[in-house]
Amino acid sequence: xxxxxxxxxxxxxxxxxxxxxxxxxxxxxxxxxxxxxxxxxxxxxxxxxxxxxxxxxxxxxxxxxxxxxxxxxxxxxxxxxxxxxxxxxxxxxxxxxxxxxxxxxxxxxxxxxxxxxxxxxxxxxxxxxxxxxxxxxxxxxxxxxxxxxxxxxxxxxxxxxxxxxxxxxxxxxxxxxxxxxxxxxxxxxxxxxxxxxxxxxxxxxxxxxxxxxxxxxxxxxxxxxxxxxxxxxxxxxxxxxxxxxxxxxxxxxxxxxxxxxxxxxxxxxxxxxxxxxxxxxxxxxxxxxxxxxxxxxxxxxxxxxxxxxxxxxxxxxxxxxxxxxxxxxxxxxxxxxxxxxxxxxxxxxxxxxxxxxxxxxxxxxxxxxxxxxxxxxxxxxxxxxxxxxxxxxxxxxxxxxxxxx
Numbered sequence: 001x002x003x004x005x006x007x008x009x010x011x012x013x014x015x016x017x018x019x020x021x022x023x024x025x026x027x028x029x030x031x032x033x034x035x036x037x038x039x040x041x042x043x044x045x046x047x048x049x050x051x052x053x054x055x056x057x058x059x060x061x062x063x064x065x066x067x068x069x070x071x072x073x074x075x076x077x078x079x080x081x082x083x084x085x086x087x088x089x090x091x092x093x094x095x096x097x098x099x100x101x102x103x104x105x106x107x108x109x110x111x112x113x114x115x116x117x118x119x120x121x122x123x124x125x126x127x128x129x130x131x132x133x134x135x136x137x138x139x140x141x142x143x144x145x146x147x148x149x150x151x152x153x154x155x156x157x158x159x160x161x162x163x164x165x166x167x168x169x170x171x172x173x174x175x176x177x178x179x180x181x182x183x184x185x186x187x188x189x190x191x192x193x194x195x196x197x198x199x200x201x202x203x204x205x206x207x208x209x210x211x212x213x214x215x216x217x218x219x220x221x222x223x224x225x226x227x228x229x230x231x232x233x234x235x236x237x238x239x240x241x242x243x244x245x246x247x248x249x250x251x252x253x254x255x256x257x258x259x260x261x262x263x264x265x266x267x268x269x270x271x272x273x274x275x276x277x278x279x280x281x282x283x284x285x286x287x288x289x290x291x292x293x294x295x296x297x298x299x300x301x302x303x304x305x306x307x308x309x310x311x312x313x314x315x316x317x318x319x320x321x322x323x324x325x326x327x328x329x330x331x332x333x334x335x336x337x338x339x340x341x342x343x344x345x346x347x348x349x350x351x352x353x354x355x356x357x358x359x360x361x362x363x364x365x366x367x368x369x370x371x372x373x374x375x376x377x378x379x380x381x382x383x384x385x386x387x388x389x390x391x392x393x394x395x396x397x398x399x400x401x402x403x404x405x
Contacts, residue, residue, distance in 0.1 A: 002167035003125075004029060007039040007135065007157035011174040012231035013077045014044035022172075022231060023084035026130065030090065035125050037164065038092075039135045039157040040081055042073025063108035067137075067147045070109075071097070074134035074153075082132050092130040095120070097137035097145070102156065104138035104146045111138060111146035112214075113155065116163040133160060151212025158218040158226070169224055171211060172231040177238035178203070178210050180402040181255040185390050188403035192253060193236075196243035199253050199345050200226075202379045206256040206343045216240070243347055251355065252346040252400040257389050259340040261291065262314035263371070264321055265306040268298065268331035278328055279305065282320050288313040292341075292374045292383065306372065308383065311337060339371065340389040343381040344396055356380045362399035368392050 006026060013019050030036050050069050054061035061069075078094035085092035100120060104111035124131045135153025138146050148155055154171060161169035175183075176191055178200065183189040195203075197220035204213040210228055219226050219240065229237025269275055276295075283290060293307040309317045314337055322333050349355045356373075359380050363370060368391065372383035384392055397403060 003035045003037070003164060005037045005039065005157050005161040005164065005166045005169045006172060007153055007170070008041065008172045008231060009153065009174070010041040010044035010046070012172050013040055013081065016080065018231075019077070019080050020084050023081060023088060025172075025231070027085065027088055027090055030130065036130055037121060037125070037160060037166070038081065038130060038132045039153055039160060040074060040077045040132065041135050041153040042070075043077050046073040046076070064144055067108045067111075068145050070147050071134070071137045071145045074136055078132045078134050082130075085130055085132075090130060091128060092132050093124055094132045094134070096134045097156075098139035098143075100133060100160075102138035102159070104140055104148070106140040106142065106144070106146065108144075109147055110149040111140065113138060113148070113159050116159055118160070118163040121160070121164060148214075151215070154212040154215035155218060158215045158224055161224050162218060162222045166224070168227055169219070170227045170229060171215075172229060173210065174230065174232070175210065176230040176233060176235055177228050178208070178240070178254075180253070180405060181393055181397050182208075182257070185257075186255075186394050186397050186403075189397065190403065190405045192238050192405075194239045194241060194244075195253060196347055197240060198243060198378055199347055200240045202343070202345045202376075203254055203256050206258055206341065206345070206379070206381065208254070208256050211240070250346060250405070251348040251352055252344045252402065253348075254345050255342065255393050255396045255400070255402065256345065257340055257342045257393050259386055259389060260311045261308045261339060261341055261383070262311045262317075263306060263308050263336040263339050263383065264314075264318060265304060265334040265336075266321060266325055266330045266332075267304050267334070268302045269305050269325075270328060270330070271297070271301045271303040275328055276305070279321065279324050282324060283309070283317055286313075286316055286320060288317050288320075292372050292381070294372055308339070308341070308372070338386045339383050340386045341381050341383050342389065342392045342396065343379050344400065345379045347378050349378050349380075358399070359396065362395050363392060366391055366395045368395075 082092040082094045103115040135156040179189040226240035291308045296304040374381045
């Protein structure tokens with residue numbers, strides 16, 4: 001017996017029939033003697049539909065009103081799910097973010113959770129009720145509805161699990177767990193039984209879409225075990241837990257890729273204190289995340305600077321950098337959107353030398369040129385031409401023996 005928080009994504013509740021099947025699964029968990037709290041996303045495609053409606057009215061929708069609109073998607077799914085449980089003779093009650101309450105900051109469309117008062121949910125549990133919470137949303141200090149950004153329902157679930165002192169947080173999706181790489185690119189990809197928080201955090205930040213990065217951060221900070229599994233089978237999924245010795249024995253745990261990046265280069269930048277801040281401060285002020293940064297030294301106290309940004313922010317970043325380049329007297333600004341980033345990840349890298357050089361050789365043997373390199377204790381990332389992404393992923397997966405795990 002225990003307290004379990006279960007989160008179901010949009011594909012899991014994409015129709016009334018699927019909602020009924022999820023209700024059956026939740027009830028089985030409850031009948032096994034567990035207390036269950038359910039977190040739901042909007043039905044598949046609903047959030048995109050609502051955003052499209054907003055854009056038909058206003059080209060750049062007002063963020064406050066967009067949050068109020070988008071939050072309605074989860075309201076539908078939690079109400080329908082609660083009805084499905086009641087139809088099966090089990091008491092369930094839906095809760096919107098503000099009814100819990102889930103308190104956030106005021107950053108509309110990308111709010112961060114600041115506090116959760118779990119008393120209302122605990123009272124429901126004590127009365128044998130299944131609380132059904134809308135993911136992705138909360139309320140700010142002004143009483144406005146806020147949303148947490150794409151994938152925010154994962155974060156809602158983990159944060160609730162922590163606030164309630166749950167034994168585990170189960171994330172149900174349309175895949176059977178976390179794989180060594182994208183099975184759509186590499187059919188020989190294998191499901192990972194156990195992975196560390198750090199590895200999962202790197203995979204989430206580097207393009208793996210199974211878990212939202214903030215949910216992993218929450219889980220790691222509070223040591224909340226996560227179980228990533230499929231809604232459509234009863235097979236065990238992937239446990240995301242604290243690192244242990246067995247994980248360190250595996251050199252590379254996974255290969256990820258991200259095609260959603262663009263590269264910007266500023267040539268002949270004056271090489272003096274304060275220049276980097278002049279370049280990156282206005283980019284930060286525009287809320288654009290800079291990833292990899294490389295600086296090359298030239299003769300004559302000049303340097304070239306190259307960095308990557310998310311592809312949707314490319315045009316905005318390019319315009320900012322062109323203005324800065326004029327101000328600081330740089331030569332020119334170059335851009336490239338036809339790139340991708342491939343990465344290898346594994347806590348075993350901490351104790352093994354030569355991992356990066358092995359990666360570089362595998363790419364070279366397949367005729368793939370490396371444009372940029374970034375490393376950390378447990379990852380090596382290379383920017384390459386986008387057209388070679390799939391080849392690189394398959395080559396690295398095979399080269400590091402991941403199909404034999």
